[in-house]
Amino acid sequence: DAGITQSPRHKVTETGTPVTLRCHQTENHRYMYWYRQDPGHGLRLIHYSYGVKDTDKGEVSDGYSVSRSKTEDFLLTLESATSSQTSVYFCAISEFGLATYNEQFFGPGTRLTVL
């Protein structure tokens, strides 16, 4: 199994509080991703990183920010949590070479509840 951990695994917080989720990898993969999973929507990309300090937005980036100061860590921050951000959050990593095939490996997920 790819070495990906997420912390915390579960969190309950109140509306308006800041929240930071951490993704840590031991695979030295270049690309890292944050997805959220909601019923009826599958997984939707929030932000991704294609290198240290290189990030870009996904399809549901409003209300989220990210940072990547070193290869192994990718942080997702909710500056002021809202109930609509209650979800399961997955981190993923991949390595992209010359071949078209690049599997994404997923972390175990973080269940976030915003009351």
Place this chain on the structure above:
Amino acid sequence: AQKITQTQPGMFVQEKEAVTLDCTYDTSDQSYGLFWYKQPSSGEMIFLIYQGSYDEQNATEGRYSLNFQKARKSANLVISASQLGDSAMYFCAMRELIYNQGGKLIFGQGTELSVKP
């Protein structure tokens, strides 16, 4: 924009029978990749199978095969000889390439498969 559609929210199959999970996609890219992931009730995402757009043969991995019909833009997952442990949510995904930024996955809504004993 790229899009993945899974039209079957839920399916039932009898143990030991084969089942096909549907997936259609939309893209204007010539080079792309299609993936299937399994998510059991425990929540982890498990990679099952991959098909490249230039692959001439359908991908197979054990009991999983991907019925790739490029002209129809479909990439259906076939599970042969279903087992109780196959009960899970299944997601089809397509890789979107981004110049100099690698690739990201676009997911369908998922199909929940229940295997009956």
